[in-house]
Amino acid sequence: MKKVIVAFLIWRIVLFIVAAQSPLFIKNFAATFPYYQERLISTHLPHFIWAFGNFDGVHYLGIASHAYSDQFTQAFFPFYPLLIKLVTYMSFGNLLISGLIISNVAFFAALLLFYKLIEKNYGEKLALWSSLFLLAFPTSFYFGSVYTEAIFLLEVVSFYYLQDIKKPFLSAIVGAFAAFTRLIGVFLALIFLKKDLKSLVYGVVVSLGLFVYMVYLWFNFKNPLYFLSSQSIFGQNRETDKIVLLPQVLFRYLKILTTAQGSGLYVAIFEFSITIIAFLLLALAFRTYKKSWVIFGLASIILPTLTGTLASMPRYVIIAFPIYLVLAQIKSTALKILIIVASSALGTIALSFFAQGYWVA
Numbered sequence: 017m018k019k020v021i022v023a024f025l026i027w028r029i030v031l032f033i034v035a036a037q038s039p040l041f042i043k044n045f046a047a048t049f050p051y052y053q054e055r056l057i058s059t060h061l062p063h064f065i066w067a068f069g070n071f072d073g074v075h076y077l078g079i080a081s082h083a084y085s086d087q088f089t090q091a092f093f094p095f096y097p098l099l100i101k102l103v104t105y106m107s108f109g110n111l112l113i114s115g116l117i118i119s120n121v122a123f124f125a126a127l128l129l130f131y132k133l134i135e136k137n138y139g140e141k142l143a144l145w146s147s148l149f150l151l152a153f154p155t156s157f158y159f160g161s162v163y164t165e166a167i168f169l170l171e172v173v174s175f176y177y178l179q180d181i182k183k184p185f186l187s188a189i190v191g192a193f194a195a196f197t198r199l200i201g202v203f204l205a206l207i208f209l210k211k212d213l214k215s216l217v218y219g220v221v222v223s224l225g226l227f228v229y230m231v232y233l234w235f236n237f238k239n240p241l242y243f244l245s246s247q248s249i250f251g252q253n254r255e256t257d258k259i260v261l262l263p264q265v266l267f268r269y270l271k272i273l274t275t276a277q278g279s280g281l282y283v284a285i286f287e288f289s290i291t292i293i294a295f296l297l298l299a300l301a302f303r304t305y306k307k308s309w310v311i312f313g314l315a316s317i318i319l320p321t322l323t324g325t326l327a328s329m330p331r332y333v334i335i336a337f338p339i340y341l342v343l344a345q346i347k348s349t350a351l352k353i354l355i356i357v358a359s360s361a362l363g364t365i366a367l368s369f370f371a372q373g374y375w376v377a
Contacts (some may be wrong), residue, residue, distance in 0.1 A: 020131050020147045024124055027151045031160055031367065036064035038368040046373035049074060059112050067371035069112050073162030076100065077111045088246040090237065093229060095196040096164045115162035123159040123166035127151070129173045130337065136180060137306070138341070145344035145352060150337070152356040154290070154363040155330045155377050157370065168197050169335055175204050176309060184208075188221035195225030199243065200335075202226045203315040207308045247323065260324035269326060283375065286366075287326040291317070294333040301338035304345070313338050330366075331377035 039045075051074040056066040069077060078086050079097035096118070103114040127147060135143035150156065159166045171194035178187035188208070194201030201222075208219035230240035239245065248254045269288045276284050294317055302310045313336030320332050333339065346352050370376045 017128065017131060019144060020127060023148060023151055024127055027156070028120065028160060031068075031157050032064050034364050034367045035067045035371040036062070038067070038371040039063065042368055042372040042374070044372070048373055048375060051075075051078060052373070056112065059110060061112065064371070065116070066112060068116060068157075068161040070161070070370060070373060071375070073112075073115065076115060076162055076164075080104070080111050080114070084236070088249040090233060090242040091246040091249075093164070093197055093199070093243065094232070095193060095225075096167055099167070100162075112162065116160075119162060119166040120160050122170045126159075126166060126170035126173050129170070129177055133173055133177045133180065134341065142341065142344050146337075146340040148356060149340040149343045149352075149359075150334075152359045152363065153334055153340075154359055154366050155334055156363060157367045158331050158334065158377070163331075164197050165331065165334060168194060168201065169337075171197060171201065172204070172312070172335060173337070176306075179207065179308075184214075184218050185221075188218040191222035192225040195222055196229060197225070199226065200316045200319055203312055203319075206311060206315070254323040254325055254327070256323060259322045262318065262321050265321050265324055265326060268324070279374070284326075287329050287377075290330040290333055291321075291326050294329075294336060294339055297339040297342045298336060300342045305338050305341055310338050312336075328377050 049071045052070070055074045055077045056069050059066055072092065075086070075089050075092050076097050077100065079089055079092060079094065080100035084090055096115075099118050100111055100114045103118055104111055107113040107117065127150065130150065131143045131147050133143075134146050159169065171190055175187045175190045175194065178184075178190060191201065191204040194204055202225065205219040205222035208215040208222070210216075229243065233242045234240040244256050248256045266288075269284060272284045273281070273288065295314075298310055298313050298317075301313070316335050317329065317333050320326075320329065343352070343355060346355075366376045
């Protein structure tokens with residue numbers, strides 16, 4: 017556990033250093049997203065701090081400030097911005113600082129609980145290596161940004177830990193908060209797909225998180241599915257009026273990889289490669305690790321692809337935690353270290369571009 021704590025502190029310090037050095041290698045700030053002037057730069061914090069609020073971060077800060085008055089921000093679920101608003105009373109009104117505190121504290125807690133969950137089921141060695149692979153993943157910096165990744169990972173790991181210690185009702189409550197944080201959270205209810213009435217009730221409890229948000233959208237915008245229809249407005253070629261099956265999406269990307277040029281090609285390669293690797297690792301995990309973990313991991317990466325794109329997949333897959341267990345079971349220590357170094361190097365490049373306002377995931 018001490019090694020994991022030290023690794024987390026090193027991870028957080030390195031992220032700040034990489035963000036601080038990014039302008040030296042990428043001269044221009046791309047500014048490919050709105051509101052960065054009034055919600056990030058106006059905080060008068062150093063660039064290496066406010067850069068972790070780029071892209072989706074500005075929308076979460078806007079919701080925390082004035083609810084869903086910005087059009088189409090209904091794509092972002094409300095639990096995280098509600099927490100930001102709450103913590104703001106302790107951060108002297110600075111929404112950005114609130115968001116960063118929540119994300120980093122939540123990720124620290126999630127990492128420790130993740131270690132404990134894996135140690136309890138598969139031993140200390142696998143738990144340590146799994147934690148290191150999680151920290152070294154190329155897009156792990158989103159856990160330390162103004163995004164829902166950290167709080168959602170904490171909810172997911174807490175859910176399965178409570179399941180492990182036979183606390184199904186408490187796990188259902190946590191699942192409800194997960195469904196109030198991100199749409200995929202409702203899939204935690206899959207574990208309660210049993211024939212007895214009690215399991216059915218627990219599944220309904222998990223679904224309440226999504227249901228509450230849909231009721232809110234109905235009363236305020238007359239559209240309970242606004243979180244879906246507004247997705248396409250944020251670009252990335254998402255289709256929300258129909259379901260696109262995964263083979264079609266992969267075929268589209270094969271065409272993109274043969275026709276795209278410049279930064280678009282590099283992003284497409286990144287999205288396609290991470291997606292394929294994640295599917296392969298989850299397939300390997302299915303034979304060794306708990307089926308409920310792997311099924312949720314698969315659901316969490318299949319659902320976004322139904323919109324016809326692999327955009328943001330390098331970020332979405334970091335929640336599918338069985339992938340880290342598969343990497344951790346590699347017998348060669350030298351190979352594991354090599355993968356961690358290579359993954360960290362790729363993460364350094366990805367964070368540098370993200371900090372400078374370029375789309376990564």
